[in-house]
Amino acid sequence: MDWLNDRAQFVTLDEIIGNESDDGLKVCVTFDDGYLDNISIGIDIFEKYNIPITWFVCPKFIKDRNHIPWWDLVSFICDKKKKIGYLKVGNMSVDLSKNISQFRRIARQKFMADRKTRDKFYRELRAACEGSVEVPMNAFADSSTVHAATNSEWVELGAHTATHVNAASESQDSFAEEVHLGCEQLKKWSNQSVDWFAYPYGGGDHISAASQDIVRQHGFTGAVTTMPGYVHERNDNFTIPRWTVPTSWGITKFKSSIYGLHATRNLGKIKKKISNLFWFDG
Ligand SMILES: [Zn+2]
The missing domain is CATH 3.20.20.370 (Glycoside hydrolase/deacetylase)
Structure with missing residues (x-):
């Protein structure tokens, strides 16, 4: 900042x-x-x-405050993969020490599904890991x-x-x-x-x-939204773009992204001016 x-x-x-x-x-x-x-x-x-x-x-x-959101629950389980070891939830059974990306993928799929599916999976997932670890607030x-x-x-x-x-x-x-x-x-x-x-x-x-x-x-x-882009006058006010700044970005990545964004925006303006010139000349 x-x-x-x-x-x-x-x-x-x-x-x-x-x-x-x-x-x-x-x-x-x-x-x-x-x-x-x-x-x-x-x-x-x-x-x-x-x-x-x-x-x-x-x-x-x-x-x-006792309800940890699913993405934090998934991260927590991944952090504790050694302690939890083998995880069996419904028809999913995963050895976390070997297949952590498979677990992430299945979990994301379940949690982006309909309400009944995701609520059931959340309950079962919590119950499955609570035997070996204590889920935080x-x-x-x-x-x-x-x-x-x-x-x-x-x-x-x-x-x-x-x-x-x-x-x-x-x-x-x-x-x-x-x-x-x-x-x-x-x-x-x-x-x-x-x-x-x-x-x-x-x-x-x-x-x-x-x-x-x-x-x-x-x-x-x-x-x-979280669809990347900068705001311009042609945006629909109900789908305004935003740039997500992930916690994994360091300051260098942050700076280069802002500079890149600014450069792209200016390039867009120059292009628009050029096309306007052609338009008027034509
Ligand atoms: Zn959100």
């Missing part, structure tokens, strides 16, 4: 849409899900550099931290469904309810309006036309 602060202007989501200008790089910072360290580590940094953030929070994990914020964060001038809450569902594998009614319940809970915690939505998982495979319509009809200002 220190490095970015010297090169870009931090803006809110409201400020970034429909506002393509030539005056330098504008960056909007968002966090998904509701992990405590987004705020416990972040808040001093947001304040120091004047960074308004949108925090897309999923209430399920805030309300039930999740690393999310609690509701009082969420409330306190929204009282600061840096944090705006955004909706992310009630239980982090994949819109593509959810019925339309169920997805609509997920959007509604997730949003209402955040309004209660913050006493503020919730104007932005982030599709859980957020890739092209996780967003259907029907789910976009549901989000649009709910009355949000717009919605963000």
Whole structure:
């Protein structure tokens, strides 16, 4: 953020849409899900550099700190693969010390499926490893931290469904309810309006036309994805691209990505100018 602060202007989501200008790089910072360290580590940094953030929070994990999300459960099991050893869940049996990538693949498939399949797999997976290891609490914020964060001038809450569902594998009614319940809970915690939505998982495979319509009809200002790209005036406000910054990136990768992004954006502008020239000449 220190490095970015010297090169870009931090803006809110409201400020970034429909506002393509030539005056330098504008960056909007968002966090998904509701992990405590987004705020416990972040808040001093947001304040120091004047960074308004949108925090897309999923209430399920805030309300039930004993419910570790499936992706953290899978990571935890992978970390403890030696201690757990052999894992048998339903018709899946895996020797974790040999086939960790197979386990990851099957787990991801199950958890991206319909609600019944993923709930059953979650219960069985937890039960299967709890014999040899103790599954920790999740690393999310609690509701009082969420409330306190929204009282600061840096944090705006955004909706992310009630239980982090994949819109593509959810019925339309169920997805609509997920959007509604997730949003209402955040309004209660913050006493503020919730104007932005982030599709859980957020890739092209996780967003259907029907789910976009549901989000649009709910009355949000717009919605963000995890499809990479920069925001320009031709974006639809309900499929706004974002660049994911994985924890595996070091600062060098981060810098080169931002520079690459900026260069691509400028190249796009030059191309547009060139094609305009041809257009007028023709
Ligand atoms: Zn998420």
